[in-house]
Amino acid sequence: MALKVEAKGGKVGIQWDDGSDYHDVTKIYVRGGLEGIQFIKFEYVKAGKKVIGPIHGASGRGFTETFEINNLEKEYLLSIEGYYNASTGVIQCLQFITNKKTYDPIGYNEGARFTLSASRSKIIGFHGFADKYLNSLGAYFIKIPSIQSAIEGAKTTGKGFDDGGDYDGIRKVYVTTDGSAIRHVRFDYDKAGQVETRERGAKTGTQHEFTVNHPYEYITSVEGTYAHTQPYNCVVLTSLTFKTSKGRASPAIGKVTGSKFKLERQGDAIVGFHGRVGSCIDGIGVYYAPLPPSPPPPEKLQGQGGDGGDSWDDGAFKNVKKIYVGQGDVGIAAVKFEYETYTSEVILAERHGKETLLGYEEFSFSLP
Known part of the structure; x- marks a missing residue:
């Protein structure tokens, strides 16, 4: 049974669903324009025969690119990365990744980033929302046998x-x-x-x-x-x-x-x-x-507040398990964090700030 991964982007326009009754994706047509991705269309393989899907979106001024996936050479679609405009919901950029290569992106790397992927699985179908543009894109995955x-x-x-x-x-x-x-x-x-x-x-x-x-x-x-x-x-x-x-x-x-x-x-x-x-x-x-595509690297957000004092950086981990906040006379005196690494080890990072006699308030998180 196929795994349906939720569509990423805006949930506006006409909902569409190509289904999951296919063996592979063999060709993808994408048309881009100034406001984002205008339409997308897929060709699938079912029982050894080509099935041409409908256009999702509309065609205006822009450019169309075709991505061919060579199923005869055992190439299949593993994941899709992209961006969408958080205000309009329109998909801005798409990049297709197979077990053989990573294709060049189409569109603009602007907005909220997303990934469609599932562990040890390939994409066999799509769903989403569209009107004048492609507003969102989701996918169906099936497990690849070892x-x-x-x-x-x-x-x-x-x-x-x-x-x-x-x-x-x-x-x-x-x-x-x-x-x-x-x-x-x-x-x-x-x-x-x-x-x-x-x-x-x-x-x-x-x-x-x-x-x-x-x-x-x-x-x-x-x-x-x-x-x-x-x-x-x-x-x-x-x-x-x-x-x-x-x-x-x-x-x-x-x-x-x-x-x-x-x-x-x-x-x-x-x-x-x-x-x-x-x-x-x-x-x-x-x-x-x-070998699956590497997960996208963690996104580093700018620190909020003043820029006085020494800069510090704990790096990136799998999870934050605990936060310790030290109270001072006129605000927060210090913070320190307990992390879980990708190898499931727990480490307590250094204290950032001055030690306080008022003690620390502890915040714990329930992780899956």
């Missing part, structure tokens, strides 16, 4: 394990090695913003950790080695190395000896693991899913 790799290392010894490939990404990896073999693995997966943990093997030896800055970073490659190793008298994994979409790599965990392997697929992220486990991790495989 692809299971073959197992590297032992393929028959031990017992099979399978975490599945229905996760949005990986937040943290734990690997335990005893110097000759990988004994234990644990994966903290992200699923709809919640952590789900899976672990296999015997936690005997030294544990190593590798943290991923999800959703801004994904594991894209697993390299390793395997060998017939004593005293286990069977083929086991001897080392593992993880690489990410940001170009980072973990140290080689374990002893790099034996046959080498690499689990990687161009343009994909690793979203799950499977393999074989006995007294050690005997073999390992992965699940691939399309």
Whole structure:
């Protein structure tokens, strides 16, 4: 069943809905003008045949651009970014992002910014509002199935394990090695913003950790080695190395000896693991899913108030958990903030302002 994402922009004009009974979007026509996007029109694929949708909006003076998505080369639409005028509600700019490329934007980067996206999903249909202009745009998404790799290392010894490939990404990896073999693995997966943990093997030896800055970073490659190793008298994994979409790599965990392997697929992220486990991790495989577009960077708003004193900047985090406000004789003496990072760690930032004898008032937020 398709996921319907709410239309972004003004909810004025005639409501329209192309539906979600399609397999892919194959062509998009967009006409822009001085006041914003005038109309949009889509061509879809259904049961291998092209379906031409109606025009949404109206044609005036302006320019039309056509965006073709090559479904034959397994290209599909992942997300749309754009801007709309908060006063008129008219869409000002649209940019289409597929698993193969990011197309040039059409229109003007002015107004309120929006994104139409869903984790590990592709767009198959659209809805929105229009009259003389395109006032809003929403989309229908369906999940893209993950692809299971073959197992590297032992393929028959031990017992099979399978975490599945229905996760949005990986937040943290734990690997335990005893110097000759990988004994234990644990994966903290992200699923709809919640952590789900899976672990296999015997936690005997030294544990190593590798943290991923999800959703801004994904594991894209697993390299390793395997060998017939004593005293286990069977083929086991001897080392593992993880690489990410940001170009980072973990140290080689374990002893790099034996046959080498690499689990990687161009343009994909690793979203799950499977393999074989006995007294050690005997073999390992992965699940691939399309590497999603990076979330837009946080928007930095100008500070309000006076410009005296020293400038400070805590940076950007996933959430604000608590705010501490220190009262002074003539106003606010100090503030400090407790944050949640993208790896679910909680940190208390430095105090900004002068310490106060009047104490702090604490404000806590209930986070999902």
